[in-house]
Amino acid sequence: MTKFNKIVPDDFNVPMYVNGEFFILRPLSPVYSNLDYDAVIASKEILGDIFSDNWPEGINSREDNLRYILEDYQDFQDRIGFSYIILDDEESICIGCVYIFPSLYEGSDVAIYYWFNVKFAGTYLTVKIENFIRSWVVEFWGIKKPAYPGRDIPWSEWLTRPRKKFTD
Template sequence: MNVYTKIVPDEFDVPLLVYGNGFILQPLSPKYANIDYEAVMESRPILKDIFSDDWPDDIKSWEDNLRYIEEDYSDFQQRIGFSYIILDPSESRCLGCVYIFPSLFEGYDVAIYYWLHINILNSALAYEIETFIRKWVQEHWCIPHPAYPGRDIPWPEWLQRERKTFAGTIANSTDVSK
């Protein structure tokens, strides 16, 4: 069970199809499981540096990846997290993904993570996508204070905040089993 609340109000029109210059964003759903899995596996060497956690090391199979996609799609439908696949214009190739998740930290409304396929890194298209994501969030989402962990905020700093937050949560919780 997810304990997060909605990160956008009910009246906010969540984008379902977004066209960029040379790419398309759509909600990451099970229908994209094949091309997403292929892109994750091909880009695995660089993803660990971007996300600094167990993902994608814990993806051992197509089915494991599908479970992640199903969870993300459920979060999208509940408006508690938004995962988008970045597609080429023919919608046959995954160029990466964008994730908009609640932030646990004061001062940030959401944490925005994204990765790009290893084959487009350091390209004009990669620059176009990265620039587009920030502008799109700023102009089209009702999110005044986004965080970009691993990009604007170094991973060690973000992870240290995370550890402090979880340690404080555990220390302040009460044992109701007594």
């Protein structure tokens, strides 16, 4: 198994709550499993086009979804990856998720992935959230070279980049 380095130093104050304009970010934890599952299932067709690994193909039940969330939540606790759920102001609807993971490939510090619930895709709100994510990653997190695979970089190019060397 590949051992990733922490994305941020131990003294970095990782946000547990971000209040944006018309949305809230919270760490994706088991608390939000049902909201996330409902959005994933509703958006399954468009998600297959966003991610290269056919995700969320393996999610066929709430239990499957919870397993994914628990893995991501452990990465959050270990500070090697940060998954956030994007919620409406009442924290009752999953608008989408954003993931900040170590980049496996040369040329970038981290890989940023995000998706939106099909009910919100292509709306003014998602444009605002996307713009927020892109500035937040650089300004708050201090990430100098973020990559946005499947968005700014086609998967065919991303997956053929030279891989970084990690410790095992």
